[in-house]
Amino acid sequence: MLNTRASREFWLLALMALLVLGTGLGLRDPWPSDEPRFALVAKQMVDSGDWLFPHRGTELYSDKPPMLMWWQASLYSVFGNWRVAFLLPSLLAALGTLACVYDLGRRLWTRRVGVYAAWALLFAVHFSFQAKKAQIDPLVVLFITLANYGLLRHLLCGPAWRWWWLGWFAAGLGVITKGVGVIALLMIVPAALASLLGWPRVRLHVRDWRFWLGPLAFVLATLLWLLPMAWTALSSGSTEYRAYLDDILFRQTAKRYAQSWDHHQPWWYFLATMPSMWVPAILALPWAIPAWWRRLRRRDPRYLLLLGWWLLIVLFFSIPHGKRDVYILPALPMFCLALAPLLPGLLRRRDVQWLLGAFTALLALALLVAGIGMLAGDPGFERRLMGQRGVGTHVTAALGWAGIAMGSWGVIGLLACGRRRFHLAAASILAGVWVTYGLIGYPLLNDSSSARGLMQQVGQRIGPDAELGLVAWKEQNLLMADRPAATFGFKRRWYRQLHDARTWQAQQPQRRWLLVQEDAVLGCIDRNAAERVGVANRRGWWLVPAPAFGGVCRPSAAELARIAREQGQDEDEQ
Incomplete structure (x- = not known):
């Protein structure tokens, strides 16, 4: 009976993830600012046969490593459709991230905790929003989460040397996806602290020779791309290739971090970003903090490693002047994992349920107001949308009706779920928003947003x-x-x-x-x-x-x- 229930819960989670994240696949072309750039580079890889040095038009593209473009080009070779190939890496990466979080919660706590962690991550607005975009971030989140998975399997459930090596290797893949993949290895810092303080369950096993194969696996992963690229650039004698090498290895990594030249934000930027982007999971934070503190006082290393790594990531990205919300997206899976053991109890609290109900009601109201405003509100808004986006009145009218439909769905969810299950109403309206966005928003906005x-x-x-x-x-x-x-x-x-x-x-x-x-x-x-x-x-x-x-x-x-x-x-x- 338990196995049957576990199976139902898992498949419900898997099907909902496919519905929320996959709806709209194949219904639109790449949209700015990043998607057309990566898709164009991938298309030129396929057309030219040069997969080592990405090009944007006639110029080399050295802003980002080519990992995402390789995925897109490879999937196009399989499916032969760019509308599918350019978005599919993000979908696969998001599903892989959810699988890592689910299994890690199951192994560190219970199967139920794994389910709660995956649900919290799936409906976190930041995660769903990025998973439906063809950017590098979903892919780097996958590799960082996979690295965390491997490291934690060894540090908390081990020794498990193969998982230790996989963790380092995945961090290396994260580096050649987007240089910040190395931040996964910061998990070793709280683990080392717990080991030095004699906390139970966590050991680094530094004296074992197998420990040092981890850094070797990291270097091996980075060399999969760096070695052939650097060898070709240096041996070709091409000044263009040398400039590409210098730019991607130094200017776009260490120099970009130390001397940020764009997206300048104050040091507290992420303290404002997380409450707005990590909803609804972040709404439980006021109750989670004292609960976490009690568990840390009991010397539970699972919370020390997860929460310590989260804080280190926020600190790491708060130091440079340049900041974007996607920088701390890799911390969201571990945040949801640390929160998941508390959720069964928190969701039984009346105040938590009322807060989730207020969130759902505000979202439904905002959608209704926006929809009605498009249909019967200030005509200046419609003119601005048409002038800036190049869309017609039929698009604004359809978007207005879609907003009303989503807002109405949220109201129905609140009434149907009742005050003890407002968390289901929140999940329902968020699922409705993402499905409507994929089925209706994609086709309506595609011609103007993609320049098709x-x-x-x-x-x-x-x-x-x-x-x-x-x-x-x-x-x-x-x-x-x-x-x-x-x-x-x-x-x-x-x-x-x-x-x-x-x-x-x-x-x-x-x-x-x-x-x-x-x-x-x-x-x-x-x-x-x-x-x-x-x-x-x-x-x-x-x-x-x-x-x-x-x-x-x-x-x-x-x-x-x-x-x-x-x-x-x-x-x-x-």
Whole structure:
């Protein structure tokens, strides 16, 4: 009977995870700011056959290691569909993270604790939101969580040397996914403290020679990519490859951490981020803190390792000036795992249930107000949405009805679940939001958000035999183009791109067109002879034929300052 119940609970969790995280797969193209960049790099890997040195257009892309792009390119080779391949790594990584948390909770405590930990993680807004995006973060969270899984299996359930080695190896994979993968190894710090203080159950076994195979496994994982990449870059004699090597190994890792040049935030930024992004699990924190303290006083090393690592991650990312909410996402699985043993008792408390009910009611009310506002509210809101996103009234109306439907679903959930089960109402409305977002939001917003609609319009306007060049372009423009498009650099200043594009166009003026971002349309372009084709991603775009040019394209001081400012903002998005 217990086995049957355990099986039902596990499969309910698995099916709900697939529903919440997987709904919408294949219904949209990559959306900015990061998704088109990675998908474009992966597509160029497949097209060129060069998987070692990623390219964005004609330039090498050295901002991030290529692990995610490898996954996307590999899955495209299997499924042959970019709409599936670009999002599937995030889905698989999120499911893998949930599996690690579930099994770790089962082994450190009980099967029931593992189920609670996975449910808390699944419905944490930060986790679900990132799992439905094709960014590097879900993948690095998987490798960091897998590293924690292996280390904890050894430190708390061991000795288990194979899991110890796997933990170090997974941390190395995290490094070549996104340099911060090394933070998984901070788990050893509270473990060492517990061992020195003589706490039960935890031992490092430093004197055993097998301990030192862990760092070797870490180095081996990092060399899987670093060794062939560095060897090729150094032996080729190419200055471009050498610059790629220097940038990705030094500027984008240690220098980016020590001298952050973007996303500047105060030291307490994450103290504000976690309460807003980790709901609803974080709502239990006021009751969890004293309970954790009592267990730490009883010298329970499970809480010391999990909570100590969480605090170390927050401290680590609070030191540099540059901060983003996704930086501490890897700490969320261990937070949910530390919280899970307390949840059965906390959910029986009336005050906890009322807090969850208030959260659900506020979310439902916000959705209802937003939906009604889109349908019958301030028309200026609709105009702003149409102007910034390039969507029509049919989209805003459909989004309005979707908001009303989700808010109504939340109200029904509150009434149906009752005051003793408001946690089910919270899970219900969150599931409804993510499913509606995938089934309705994806198709409605795809053309404008992905630039597919814009690029289709451009292709129809210039005809099938014309050639297209891109100036001040974004990754989604090249990715969604219906033909091979000429580019003139990506990070180069826009007026220099425009100069080279004009030269290229002049070679065959009758059949070559330029698609130029509105901010890069200088005074040398006659706007009356050009054509404004639309708005995508809050940017206007112009089709420029050869006769529209007149005079020398030299930006004025004001235009130069504006271009530098706009291009600097685009670089900050990356």
